[in-house]
Amino acid sequence: xKKYDAIVIGAGHNGLxxxxxxxxxxxxxxxxxxxxxxxxxxxxxxxxxxxxYSNCSYVCSLFRPEIYQALDLGRHGLEVVPLxxxxxxxxxxxxxxxxxxxxxRRREIARHSKRDADASVRxxxxxxxxxxxxxxxxxxxxxxxxxxxxxxxxxxxxLLKQFYSLSESxxxxxxxxxxxxxxxxxxxxxxxxxxxxxxxxxxxxxxGLGVYSPGTAYVLLHHAMGDIDGxxxxxxxxxxxxxxxxxxIASSFKALGGExxxxxxxxxxxxxxxxxxxVVLTSGEEISARVxxxxxxxxxxxxxxxxxxxxxxxxxxxxxxxxxxxxxxKLNIALDGMPVFPALPPGSPLTLGHMHFTDTLxxxxxxxxxxxxxxxxxxxxxxxxxxxxxxxxxxxPGKHMMSVFVQYCPVExxxxxxxxKRDAFGAAVIDQIAQHxxxxxxxILHAEVRTPREIEAETGLTQGNIFQGxxxxxxxxxxxxxxxxxxxxGPVKNMYxxxxxxxxxxxxxxxxxxxxxxxxxxxxxxxxxxxRDFGDD
Amino acid sequence: MASQxxxxxxxxxxxxxxxxxxxxxxxxxxxxNWMSWNGYQTARVYDTLxxxxxxxxxxxSVMDLTPMEKYRIxxxxxxxxxxxxxxxxxxxLKPHRVTYVAxxxxxxxxxxxxxxxxxEPGTYRLCSQHHQLDWLLISSLGMNVLIEEETHEVAxxxxxxxxxxxxxxxxxxxxLSQLKPFGITHTLLxxxxxxxxxxxYTGDLGYELWVAPANALALWDAVFGVKQRGLYDVRCIxxxxxxxxxxEAGFIMPGDDFNTAETTVRAGHDRSPFEIGLGWLVxxxxxxxxxxxxxxxxxxxxxxxxxxxxxxxxxKAPADSFLYDGKRGRRIGTIKSHTWSPILxxxxxxxxxxxRNGVVPAQIWAEIYYxxxxxxxxxxxxxxxxxxxxxxxxRRSATPPQRC
Ligand SMILES: Cc1cc2nc3c(=O)[nH]c(=O)nc-3n(C[C@H](O)[C@H](O)[C@H](O)COP(=O)(O)OP(=O)(O)OC[C@H]3O[C@@H](n4cnc5c(N)ncnc54)[C@H](O)[C@@H]3O)c2cc1C
Numbered sequence: 001x002k003k004y005d006a007i008v009i010g011a012g013h014n015g016l017x018x019x020x021x022x023x024x025x026x027x028x029x030x031x032x033x034x035x036x037x038x039x040x041x042x043x044x045x046x047x048x049x050x051x052x053y054s055n056c057s058y059v060c061s062l063f064r065p066e067i068y069q070a071l072d073l074g075r076h077g078l079e080v081v082p083l084x085x086x087x088x089x090x091x092x093x094x095x096x097x098x099x100x101x102x103x104x105r106r107r108e109i110a111r112h113s114k115r116d117a118d119a120s121v122r123x124x125x126x127x128x129x130x131x132x133x134x135x136x137x138x139x140x141x142x143x144x145x146x147x148x149x150x151x152x153x154x155x156x157x158x159l160l161k162q163f164y165s166l167s168e169s170x171x172x173x174x175x176x177x178x179x180x181x182x183x184x185x186x187x188x189x190x191x192x193x194x195x196x197x198x199x200x201x202x203x204x205x206x207x208g209l210g211v212y213s214p215g216t217a218y219v220l221l222h223h224a225m226g227d228i229d230g231x232x233x234x235x236x237x238x239x240x241x242x243x244x245x246x247x248x249i250a251s252s253f254k255a256l257g258g259e260x261x262x263x264x265x266x267x268x269x270x271x272x273x274x275x276x277x278x279v280v281l282t283s284g285e286e287i288s289a290r291v292x293x294x295x296x297x298x299x300x301x302x303x304x305x306x307x308x309x310x311x312x313x314x315x316x317x318x319x320x321x322x323x324x325x326x327x328x329x330k331l332n333i334a335l336d337g338m339p340v341f342p343a344l345p346p347g348s349p350l351t352l353g354h355m356h357f358t359d360t361l362x363x364x365x366x367x368x369x370x371x372x373x374x375x376x377x378x379x380x381x382x383x384x385x386x387x388x389x390x391x392x393x394x395x396x397p398g399k400h401m402m403s404v405f406v407q408y409c410p411v412e413x414x415x416x417x418x419x420x421k422r423d424a425f426g427a428a429v430i431d432q433i434a435q436h437x438x439x440x441x442x443x444i445l446h447a448e449v450r451t452p453r454e455i456e457a458e459t460g461l462t463q464g465n466i467f468q469g470x471x472x473x474x475x476x477x478x479x480x481x482x483x484x485x486x487x488x489x490g491p492v493k494n495m496y497x498x499x500x501x502x503x504x505x506x507x508x509x510x511x512x513x514x515x516x517x518x519x520x521x522x523x524x525x526x527x528x529x530x531x532r533d534f535g536d537d
Numbered sequence: 538m539a540s541q542x543x544x545x546x547x548x549x550x551x552x553x554x555x556x557x558x559x560x561x562x563x564x565x566x567x568x569x570n571w572m573s574w575n576g577y578q579t580a581r582v583y584d585t586l587x588x589x590x591x592x593x594x595x596x597x598s599v600m601d602l603t604p605m606e607k608y609r610i611x612x613x614x615x616x617x618x619x620x621x622x623x624x625x626x627x628x629x630l631k632p633h634r635v636t637y638v639a640x641x642x643x644x645x646x647x648x649x650x651x652x653x654x655x656x657e658p659g660t661y662r663l664c665s666q667h668h669q670l671d672w673l674l675i676s677s678l679g680m681n682v683l684i685e686e687e688t689h690e691v692a693x694x695x696x697x698x699x700x701x702x703x704x705x706x707x708x709x710x711x712x713l714s715q716l717k718p719f720g721i722t723h724t725l726l727x728x729x730x731x732x733x734x735x736x737x738y739t740g741d742l743g744y745e746l747w748v749a750p751a752n753a754l755a756l757w758d759a760v761f762g763v764k765q766r767g768l769y770d771v772r773c774i775x776x777x778x779x780x781x782x783x784x785e786a787g788f789i790m791p792g793d794d795f796n797t798a799e800t801t802v803r804a805g806h807d808r809s810p811f812e813i814g815l816g817w818l819v820x821x822x823x824x825x826x827x828x829x830x831x832x833x834x835x836x837x838x839x840x841x842x843x844x845x846x847x848x849x850x851x852x853k854a855p856a857d858s859f860l861y862d863g864k865r866g867r868r869i870g871t872i873k874s875h876t877w878s879p880i881l882x883x884x885x886x887x888x889x890x891x892x893r894n895g896v897v898p899a900q901i902w903a904e905i906y907y908x909x910x911x912x913x914x915x916x917x918x919x920x921x922x923x924x925x926x927x928x929x930x931x932r933r934s935a936t937p938p939q940r941c
Binding site: 118166169170 | 548667669671672674799
């Protein structure tokens, strides 16, 4: 029977990234994916003829350019086109537009508050301080602070050194930042309701917390720390939908000699004598490998595809209590034409960017209240985009595709989810958009409505949590997924983790996959094929 | 529903805003070389840099100053507020007088520099390079003071050069000859109000004229009318020529010569007044001002670095040059801004230099890369520190101004 050097369970973008770097080092690598298609939450599928949806993730910023370059993804078909601007529509018929042109943006902020226009200078600089600090850790393995191994001590010293490169006052601010709620943080800068609401949206996306919950300020940073071509904080569309990211990595992986098998669901990781030996598929087929890497979230890895008897009790306890609450829904809509938004002046560039319809912190908090009570938000926060204004490959000419990310949508509703309840959730979202776009409803040809239940069923993300585990301080850096397991090594020998459940966390970033590859290659004594951080300075 | 006025408030087509002088500026600009200054469409050059430079130094230049940030500060605590804001003691600033100031954050790092105009008893205007409303409001907590941004509500022209007084007198302003440097006078021109201050950023004789935007074009036409009548030459100048003369005059530019504190991301990349040559403004005898504690502490220690005025040997532009403590020596700094001075026939620069143990380097050398017909060359140039402004002409302050 053939024995692979490595098996990666799951063809999510991190599994594929991990596999590609292993293959680049000359290893014989097999990726096993339960679905008939690859990508996990980084996927584009045609569910309505002629339209391609970015079914889960829909915009790209976090993906590390170092990985892009090292795997030659441009030549494998990836293009990330920067998207422009964002808008929050107000209930009174006005709007706030964060234009891509800085002078226009400034004047628009001043239209809502002259003071806020100036405060945004301070805000941008402060956020950049934290971005700069955190960006340097994305392509590094977190140190184990309790370990006295030379490497951990050195890495921890590096971490402290970066931290202390901040000035005294920055250190105080940084610690506050990590523990504050986004609402309180932003209120130290801005006074306008719509501007507060606009800038806080990124802090609740994918998170089972509200704008007034401590810890949400960090989530904003998680959405601001990426870059496109050096523009930190900017986002873009992958041409052809987010699936292009996974497809390009897979293409690079195959060019390096790698093998992907779809419709191959792993039942269990085979462990003998505290050492991973391979996997068994749900079909009963056994495949052996020197190394087994899991691209599944921490819960599914330890409670799903591993035998409890192979695991330490403490780890099982951690896995059971891993915070991975689902809180998001998604609509993907095929449109017969371009919806109009009468609040915007004719020809406004603002439809090119993110569109939101929640104009106060209070409405955002109320949307969270619904989720806490196991209801979908009656007045949800949505992040709406129409990528087909740029991308000619996702809909027929003149037609459009709309991607609507919805916060909040609960994992369970009273009496359990049914198809009718799912559609009612979708209708609530559509109604909200239709309030600002009179022709929107008539244009709808098809809509894919996804609650956490559908997301989990399809991608295997436990509870549909988009980040594979919440991004709170207790689950970040050397605490991700659990203290003592943050260096991508599993509890048994030759078993590794490479998913978003590991540092630096969720989002289409590739960093967990690359970081895990570095550790695996190190253990195998192979050349490190993973890229070094370009560095900001 | 929002009011129509509120909804009509924004035009996304207008990336750069037109100043109230724009109709004339546009007409005068031959090369259409535009840039953004605080979001306004501003001419970098109108015709040629040389002709604009010499308008300032040899005849009369006009520049649209509207984009400069302006704040009106009034109310019972206006003076207390301002004197606590800035490092200089301005308690003795009389009505109708102007003074140069800088202000810091609590760490004693410079946020910006600018000028305070004492417009009328108890009412002030603060002019600055960068946006300051947020900081001014933060600093005014608990004080009875009204702070209003009025950048767009006040149009301003700088009229500078040896014939500036003569030109303005010919244009109909007859009260100027007795106006001293940093003085303010109010006058009427064809029935509208004009405030004139004897201030500027050129180091030459010059005035700044302040009017309501509605009167901007009439003011412009009055000044250029002097040229039309064949009396004096008057020329528009862009920011390019201004950059040359401000370096000659030794004026610093926040954001170019040093990083302003509010926009600084990397620790240690901001600067104290002492480090940018503004130590002379700092008045420790004042009861309190923002940054005082930090500056007192810094003052007792050897200075780490300074922004210096350097005359660079030769005629090669030291753009982005590194500076060394000897030819091929240790790297001690970088050039921040530089110009060729047509009047001094010298290369002048502002440079950020490290001081070892608080001591000024004995020698400073610039490594200059320059290009001839697309071929790059390197050379070394010795730099000489200039304590005084490179260019300081008595006509800048003579009252009454010489007639010429
Ligand atoms: C609705 C939604 C919107 C999002 N929006 C964005 C966004 O706009 N931008 C952004 O950067 N991020 C976004 N994210 C987050 C981002 O998509 C994920 O964090 C990221 O894609 C996770 O990648 P991964 O490779 O770590 O894991 P996954 O993509 O979860 O990959 C895991 C793979 O394992 C497979 N699998 C599961 N079980 C088995 C098994 N037993 N055997 C074999 N295979 C198995 C799954 O099918 C899947 O392919 C979003 C996520 C969601 C759900």
